Amino acid sequence: MTLPDADEPQATPSPKGPSRRAVLGASAAAVGVAAVAGAGGFAFGRETSSSLTLRSYDFRGPHQSGIVTPQQDRLHFAAYDLTTSSREDVIALLKAWTEAAERLMAGGELGSGATGGSYVAPPDDTGEALGLAASGLTITFGFGPGLFDDRFGLASKRPEQLIDLPHFSGDVLDDAFVGGDLCIQACADDPQVAVHAIRNLSRIAFGTAAIRWTQLGFGRTSSTTQAQTTPRNLMGFKDGTRNLRAEQTADIDRFVWADAGDGAAWMATGSYLVARRIRIRAEIWDRTSLQEQENSIGRTKGSGSPLSGGGEFTEPDFTRAGGDGTPLIPVDSHVALSHPDANDGMAMLRRGYNFTDGADSLGRLDAGLFFLAYVRDPRTQFVPVQERLSKSDRMTVEYLHTTGSALFAVPGGIGPGEYVGQALFE
Numbered sequence: 001m002t003l004p005d006a007d008e009p010q011a012t013p014s015p016k017g018p019s020r021r022a023v024l025g026a027s028a029a030a031v032g033v034a035a036v037a038g039a040g041g042f043a044f045g046r047e048t049s050s051s052l053t054l055r056s057y058d059f060r061g062p063h064q065s066g067i068v069t070p071q072q073d074r075l076h077f078a079a080y081d082l083t084t085s086s087r088e089d090v091i092a093l094l095k096a097w098t099e100a101a102e103r104l105m106a107g108g109e110l111g112s113g114a115t116g117g118s119y120v121a122p123p124d125d126t127g128e129a130l131g132l133a134a135s136g137l138t139i140t141f142g143f144g145p146g147l148f149d150d151r152f153g154l155a156s157k158r159p160e161q162l163i164d165l166p167h168f169s170g171d172v173l174d175d176a177f178v179g180g181d182l183c184i185q186a187c188a189d190d191p192q193v194a195v196h197a198i199r200n201l202s203r204i205a206f207g208t209a210a211i212r213w214t215q216l217g218f219g220r221t222s223s224t225t226q227a228q229t230t231p232r233n234l235m236g237f238k239d240g241t242r243n244l245r246a247e248q249t250a251d252i253d254r255f256v257w258a259d260a261g262d263g264a265a266w267m268a269t270g271s272y273l274v275a276r277r278i279r280i281r282a283e284i285w286d287r288t289s290l291q292e293q294e295n296s297i298g299r300t301k302g303s304g305s306p307l308s309g310g311g312e313f314t315e316p317d318f319t320r321a322g323g324d325g326t327p328l329i330p331v332d333s334h335v336a337l338s339h340p341d342a343n344d345g346m347a348m349l350r351r352g353y354n355f356t357d358g359a360d361s362l363g364r365l366d367a368g369l370f371f372l373a374y375v376r377d378p379r380t381q382f383v384p385v386q387e388r389l390s391k392s393d394r395m396t397v398e399y400l401h402t403t404g405s406a407l408f409a410v411p412g413g414i415g416p417g418e419y420v421g422q423a424l425f426e
Contacts, residue, residue: 053189056134059102062413063257063269064420066138067349067374068246071224072187075217075353076194077275077370078202079144079180079406080209087152091425093208097141097184097201098419104197107134126203128196135190139197141420142273142408146181157424159264161272161377162409168390170401177277177404180212185273185372187351191218213404215277217353217370224351230304230312234280234354234367235399237297238304241312242339244349255347255381256374258412266423269412274348274382276371277355277404283364285399296395298335306335334395337388346381348373368400378407 057065082090100110111117111124148158167173186197195216202211221233222240226247233239244251260268285293290301298316299306306316307328316335320328329336340347351374356367375381389396411421 053133053135055136055189056107057105057136057138059098059105059139060414060416060418063271064140064410064413065105066140066185066187067256067271067351067410068224068252069138069187070136070228070246071220071222071351072136072138072189072194073218073220074188074191074194075370076186076191076198076214077217077372078184078186078198078214079212079275080182080184080202080205081212082147082151082181082209084208085151087425089208090147090152091419093205094141094421094425095419096204098414100201100204101139101141101197101420104200105134105137105139107137110200126196126199128199129193132190132193132196135188135193137186137188137193137197139201140185140187140273140410142183142185142410143421143424144180144182144406144408146179154424157264157266159258159262159267159272159409161258161262161264161267161379162407163379163383165274165378165405165407166383166387168386168402170390170397171405172401172403173405174403177213177215177406179406180408182209183273183275183406183408191216215355215370215404216357217355219354221352221354221369222350224349233369234282234356235285235293235297237293237299237301238312239352239369240350241299241304242347244347251347252349255376256349258376262376264409266421267409267411268423271349271374271376271410272378273408273410274371274373274375274378275404275406275408276402277368278371278400278402279366279368281399281401282367288399295330295333296399298329298333307333330394332392332394334389334393337393338385343385343388344380346385348375348381374410 057069059065084090103110109125114123114125114127114130117123145158145162145164148154148162184198184201186194188194198214220231222243223230224243224246226245230238230241244255246252256271258267258270258272294300294307304312306314308317308320316329316339318327318329318336322328336342351372353370355370356365358366360366373382411424414420
């Protein structure tokens with residue numbers, strides 16, 4: 001499901017308070033935690049499966065983590081509705097979330113931990129991550145359009161880029177997966193670590209914000225660094241071959257990071273997150289011939305090479321024709337319509353995940369792609385591409401339908417002593 005194709009070295013912090021990683025002792029350093037690269041950074045080179053669970057990232061830095069950070073294998077995403085009309089309550093929540101996220105990403109527990117507090121009071125931490133390593137946990141915060149209504153005096157600070165996403169052709173949106181005033185993206189290489197983060201941050205929000213919707217994801221459907229191999233999606237194809245990579249710093253600066261000159265100075269070094277819950281019509285796709293599947297995508301199912309020939313990373317040749325004179329890559333294929341050449345050179349940084357949520361009331365598999373993409377301006381990088389795909393892309397029209405949709409402004413990095421989004425409220 002290859003939807004539109006689209007830091008700095010960081011030290012490993014010591015957790016404040018009780019650490020769930022203490023049981024690992026000095027072995028963490030021996031395996032290579034120190035090889036991990038300020039916020040959203042990465043270490044070049046391939047990592048072993050054991051080192052994946054031991055790595056950790058700084059919460060503070062020039063950008064939020066979880067954007068160009070090497071994409072982890074698991075996701076827990078949550079969107080929230082604010083239940084208060086007090087600006088001070090929102091600031092207090094963001095301060096509390098900042099403190100908690102910094103501790104969680106370092107592998108620590110919250111407060112006095114799951115077992116260290118009063119015996120007659122609820123523990124400060126739910127405890128399901130006790131004994132688990134940091135597992136590369138990243139926590140990324142975003143602000144939805146609802147934060148900028150009249151409740152908090154922020155209407156004049158809403159970025160022009162934070163639009164209400166249009167209803168695209170073929171969307172079958174479920175209100176249970178649309179919108180949100182705030183969002184948290186928790187990614188990790190251990191699903192329990194990601195769930196633990198969202199669970200505890202949601203506890204902190206009680207009385208100020210309530211969960212609107214959540215999505216669990218597994219099996220990344222893109223790569224954010226050159227060291228990562230291309231994964232496969234639930235349609236069986238390699239996904240994200242042309243995704244932007246963290247090492248492409250000039251392109252990342254151009255297509256991902258917002259600038260003060262873009263119109264909202266408080267968004268400098270931040271980005272905009274598009275979230276789309278895209279369901280596969282699995283029962284139809286699974287009964288489709290291999291030839292039709294490949295023609296819909298524009299790539300071979302085995303190697304991921306374009307149908308015009310070469311290897312996976314060979315540039316597609318949209319002019320090359322077969323013996324009958326028709327293009328080897330069909331003009332209505334996903335590759336042809338999503339390629340930057342067909343979209344004024346636009347690109348985006350994708351961080352999507354597979355999902356499966358059982359079956360619907362008719363017994364059909366509820367599974368697909370939870371599409372996540374970071375862009376500098378969704379009006380020029382996402383909306384025109386999606387409009388083209390929703391109307392003309394064979395794969396999108398015949399085999400997919402979108403049931404959830406949201407857009408969030410993701411503030412820039414958090415410096416020492418700051419809280420997430422502080423520039424917006426000052």
